Amino acid sequence: MATILGTKRASRLGDILVRAGINLRIEDAVVAVVDGRVAGVMECGGRAVPGSRTNDYLKLVPQIVPALGLALPRAAYGMWLRGRVGFDPLPDAFAVVELYVDEEMRSRGIGGQLLRHAEGLARGEWPLMCIETGVTNPARRLYERHGFRVIETKTDARYERLTRSPGRILMTKDI
Numbered sequence: 667m668a669t670i671l672g673t674k675r676a677s678r679l680g681d682i683l684v685r686a687g688i689n690l691r692i693e694d695a696v697v698a699v700v701d702g703r704v705a706g707v708m709e710c711g712g713r714a715v716p717g718s719r720t721n722d723y724l725k726l727v728p729q730i731v732p733a734l735g736l737a738l739p740r741a742a743y744g745m746w747l748r749g750r751v752g753f754d755p756l757p758d759a760f761a762v763v764e765l766y767v768d769e770e771m772r773s774r775g776i777g778g779q780l781l782r783h784a785e786g787l788a789r790g791e792w793p794l795m796c797i798e799t800g801v802t803n804p805a806r807r808l809y810e811r812h813g814f815r816v817i818e819t820k821t822d823a824r825y826e827r828l829t830r831s832p833g834r835i836l837m838t839k840d841i
């Protein structure tokens with residue numbers, strides 16, 4: 667059983683985006699801890715303003731790349747490529763922006779605990795939850811077990827050729 671710890675601290679990337687004026691609201695970030703070890707993290711509640719997210723991110727590449735320790739051309743290209751299969755935010759949905767469980771800690775219910783925590787945060791204030799993931803991401807089964815259903819799929823030949831994934835899906839769950 668993981669302990670879920672809430673935090674209001676922004677990630678390095680989140681700090682950069684907020685300082686640059688991109689309207690991104692991460693209302694809650696949580697950490698799952700097992701035996702004193704970070705087992706998973708989740709950012710939820712975030713909702714960006716619809717529009718050209720990729721172009722906004724590309725303007726910030728010179729700041730984002732060094733903060734994340736990435737190579738400039740590859741990072742910019744990756745952001746552009748991801749934008750080809752990304753989705754505009756749903757205005758009426760509580761978004762699970764990011765969910766990650768350490769590979770060594772998977773299949774222990776931690777991802778499910780994080781999703782239930784997000785649903786508890788959203789209940790009563792939002793009619794819907796959403797999450798975006800890769801078409802072939804194994805975590806899709808976790809999301810489906812927790813009531814999420816695919817509402818849209820975006821594919822792109824160039825994205826598939828370079829990532830070996832056909833595209834991304836947008837999933838929602840009524841709450």
